[in-house]
Amino acid sequence: MKAIGLTGNIGSGKTTIARFFEVLGIAVFNADNQAKQLMTENIVLRERLVSAFGKSVFEGTDLNRRFLADLAFNDSSILKQLNDLVHPVVQKTFDEWTEQQTSPYVIKEAAILFESNTYQSLDAVICVTCPEDIRIIRLLNRDAVSENHIRQRINNQWDEEKKKSMSDFIINNDNSSLVLPQVLSIHDALK
Numbered sequence: 001m002k003a004i005g006l007t008g009n010i011g012s013g014k015t016t017i018a019r020f021f022e023v024l025g026i027a028v029f030n031a032d033n034q035a036k037q038l039m040t041e042n043i044v045l046r047e048r049l050v051s052a053f054g055k056s057v058f059e060g061t062d063l064n065r066r067f068l069a070d071l072a073f074n075d076s077s078i079l080k081q082l083n084d085l086v087h088p089v090v091q092k093t094f095d096e097w098t099e100q101q102t103s104p105y106v107i108k109e110a111a112i113l114f115e116s117n118t119y120q121s122l123d124a125v126i127c128v129t130c131p132e133d134i135r136i137i138r139l140l141n142r143d144a145v146s147e148n149h150i151r152q153r154i155n156n157q158w159d160e161e162k163k164k165s166m167s168d169f170i171i172n173n174d175n176s177s178l179v180l181p182q183v184l185s186i187h188d189a190l191k
Helices: 014-023 031-041 043-053 065-072 076-099 132-142 147-155 160-166 180-190
Strands: 002-007 027-030 105-109 124-129 169-172
Touching: 002 014, 014 027, 014 105, 014 124, 014 180, 027 031, 027 076, 031 043, 031 076, 031 105, 043 065, 043 076, 065 076, 076 105, 124 160, 132 147, 169 180
Parallel strands: 002 105, 002 124, 027 105, 124 169
Antiparallel strands: none
16 A cells, blocks of 8 residues: 655644545544654653653653653754654554555655655655745644744754655645645545
8 A cells, every 4th residue: 555645844734634635535644643642652652751851751641742842842862862762653653554544545644754764664745835934823823832932843844845855746735726626636646
């Protein structure tokens, strides 16, 4: 079965685009959501996170996302260490999930598909693009975080042009063109 990556920088609209593919009957694996779930539920990963970053990573049984984000997005070596712990577990979960799917292809939605090198195991990559100013406005409206916090996250992702150059398909989600025809065209190409 073909495995297709769906990526784009924070606020580009990846999840919205993923929903279009789901409506078309395509199974979608949200790697970011799975990572959060696995960090809480996978006992071995939990222990490694505590060992690496201290007990403050968890508040009781819940992942202390704010604490972890503050650590990771202020120190690139900590972000790399976190990614090195989490991404292999997510990849294994994705591989097992893929084997159970019956759609013509599956999509792995992940913000840092290229940065984590997990794109290498995929058959093609779709990149959702959107200018930074629009993404920041979307994130300010969606999340309860400051613009400074958003910019920290943006600075830890690759430049959009670099992602586009490595992608097989591009979806422009800047409010100037309809995304559904773009999704349908890619879906037809992948079937």
